[in-house]
Amino acid sequence: MSANAVAPERAAYYAQIARSGMSPLWESLHALVPKSPRPQALPAIWKYAQVRELVMQAGSVISAEEAIRRVLVLENPGLPGKSSLTPNLYGGxxxxxxxxIAPSHRHTQSALRFIVEGKGAWTAVNGERTTMHPGDFIITPSWTWHDHGNPSVEEGGEPVVWLDGLDIPLIGHLDAGFAENYPEATQPVARPEGDSYARFGHNMLPVRHTVSDPTSPIFSYPYARSREALDTLYRNGELDDWDGVKLRYVNPATGGWPMPTMATFMQFLPAGFKGKTYRSTDSTVYCVVEGHGAVRIGEERFTFDPHDVFVAPSWVPVQLEAQSDAVLFSYSDRPVLAALNLLREERIS
Known part of the structure; x- marks a missing residue:
């Protein structure tokens, strides 16, 4: 029977099964099971010098108290209206x-804060505060009370901007989102600043500590320590052809990722570095800490400067260059891919 003769019969059949809530797999199999990833997210960059004024203007549009969180969401152009940088990751x-004061609340989504500009503001997580400095990486674990604050001008306060990274899209896919507001604007401070770092940040653990949470017990990783480590390794001759000098943040109690759904990294690219091309099935968001350079993501080439944010979708080739000494912070959904045995990498010579 010819295809033209079969088509009306199939169309009628498809309409019949649709009324029973069914559809033919053979019509969509090629899209559901592709030969390689076909990400909807697109390579993109947000130039901080161009968007900074818009971020600052938000301060006159709405208060932190009214907004709960005064954030400008970074929306991937390939995922319009989804408040997503990648299918699993949010950024703002x-x-x-x-x-x-940004009032206290908690939610099942895990969050990270990467401090972009300004210092002296604080964030509190489950009864402990930490002071923010540019380049610091700070964790808000799932379902922990957290609030943010900034001293007055008289006390030395200044505008502070940070990059929020959350697993909001992933939790949305799983229909596992819960949130709750704290009855007061700030939670009680129960421990002095630096308490968690003293307990877990020096290659030591409290003698009777047992792991009951996959998230790191350290919630603030100072940039000064990360930068020192990168510099020491570079001076000792460590330089990868693809990554420069790249380290991953860890949960000191387990050696695993700091958060169960998001991996975080810091890397150093010396002036003149021209990396080889790589790709991976985890989607990655980068934030430039220091320096100037360029990145090629697929067919797109972007130049980057301090505080710029750019995103590399799954399985899209990436190649980094540095015009001056550069430091990049990044986060990705690698722990999820690894846990599901879906992590795949390729280093292209």
Whole structure:
């Protein structure tokens, strides 16, 4: 029977099974099981010099208290209307002004804060505060109370901006989102600043500590320590052809990722570095800490400067270059891919 003769019969059959809530797999198999990833997310960059004024203007549009979190969401152009940088990751630039409090709440989504600009503001997580400095990586574990604050101008406060990274899209896919507001604007401070780092940040653990949470017990990783480590390794001759000098943040109690759904990294690219091309099935968001350079993501080439944010979708080739000494922070959904045995990497010579 010819295809033209079969078509009306198939169309009628498809309409019949649709009324029973079914559809033919053979019509969609090629899309459901592709030969290689076909990400909807696109390579993209947000130039901080171009968006900074918009972030600062938000401070006159709405207060931190009214907004709960005064954030400009970074939306991937391939995922319009989804508040997503990648299918599993969210990113946004948050502003807190001197004298403000971003009220305490908690949610099942895990969050990271990477401090972009300004210092002296604080974040509190489960009864302990930490002071923010540019380049610090700070964790808000799933379902932990957290609030943010900034001293007044008289106390030395200044506008502070950080990059929020969350697994909001992933938790949305799983229909596992819960949230709760704390009855007061700030939670009680139960431990002095630096307590968790003293317990877990020096290659030591409290003698009777047992692991009951996959998230790191350290919630603030100072940039000064990360930068020192990268510099020492570079001076000792360590330089990977693809990554420069790249380290991953760890949970000191387990050696695993700091958060169960997001991996975090810091890397150093010396001036003149021209990396080889690589790709991976984890989607990655980068934030430039220091320096200037360029990145090729697929067919796109972007130049980057301090505080720029760019995103590399799954399985799209990436190649990094540095015009001056550069430091990049990045986060990805690698732990999820690894746990599901879906992590695949290729280093292209």
């Amino acid at each position: 630039l948050q502003l807190i002004l001197p004298g403000e």
